[in-house]
Amino acid sequence: MKNYIIPFVLFIGLHFSVLAQNQPEQSSEKEVFELSMNKWKWMAEKDISQLQPLFHPEAKFVHMSGTWTTERELEIIESGSIWYKNAKVHDTAVELFGNTALVWNRITLTAEVRGNDVVTEFTVTEVYQKDNSGWKMLALTFSSVRDTHQIEK
Numbered sequence: 639m640k641n642y643i644i645p646f647v648l649f650i651g652l653h654f655s656v657l658a659q660n661q662p663e664q665s666s667e668k669e670v671f672e673l674s675m676n677k678w679k680w681m682a683e684k685d686i687s688q689l690q691p692l693f694h695p696e697a698k699f700v701h702m703s704g705t706w707t708t709e710r711e712l713e714i715i716e717s718g719s720i721w722y723k724n725a726k727v728h729d730t731a732v733e734l735f736g737n738t739a740l741v742w743n744r745i746t747l748t749a750e751v752r753g754n755d756v757v758t759e760f761t762v763t764e765v766y767q768k769d770n771s772g773w774k775m776l777a778l779t780f781s782s783v784r785d786t787h788q789i790e791k
Contacts, residue, residue, distance in 0.1 A: 667732045670739040670766055673773055674730070677764075678745075681722040684715055693775050694767070700779040702758075711778075721750040731791050737768040744783070759783050 673692065680688040690712060699711040701720075714720050729744040741764040748757050765777040 666734055666739070666768070670734075670741060670773055671730060671732050673766070674732075674741045674743060674764055675727065677775070678722070678725040678727065678743075681715055682724060684718065684721070686712055686716050689715065691771075692773070697775055698777050700777070702780060702782060718750070719752070722747065723750060723755070724748040739766040739768070739773065740764070741766065747780075 677689070677692060679685075680692075693708045693711065695708055697708045697711075699706055699708070706714075715722070724747070725743070726746040726748075727743050728746065729742075731742045733740045741762075743762045743764070745760050745762060746757060747760055748755060750756075759782065760780045761783045763777070763779045763781065764775060766773045766775050768774075
């Protein structure tokens, strides 16, 4: 009987180990998705204290009017020269590649730019990388699209 118990215990242990290995990816996808959604909220609230640790210090931000660094993006948000009032997210896709995550959000963005409200359809591409302190955004790119655009999954 003892001869059967050890292989059985090993089998059960390996089975649960394999199940546990499948969980982090789903958990990581959910974590990155939630970070992306929170980012829109924090941008709308001009919450630099939440955004600064999320944005990698060397990240790049591509907008319709230019490309700039994390430092400049945080200045723009804090000053309100672009106020991301509301990002209505229509569709999202998250893909993981090791410690790198890609996020695509199809949004309708209501923003105040130079004192004028502007509503624009975008697909926003976000690149995150996980390090010892968590997920850091490396890039955020706004691509102007038609409102019928769909993210292919």
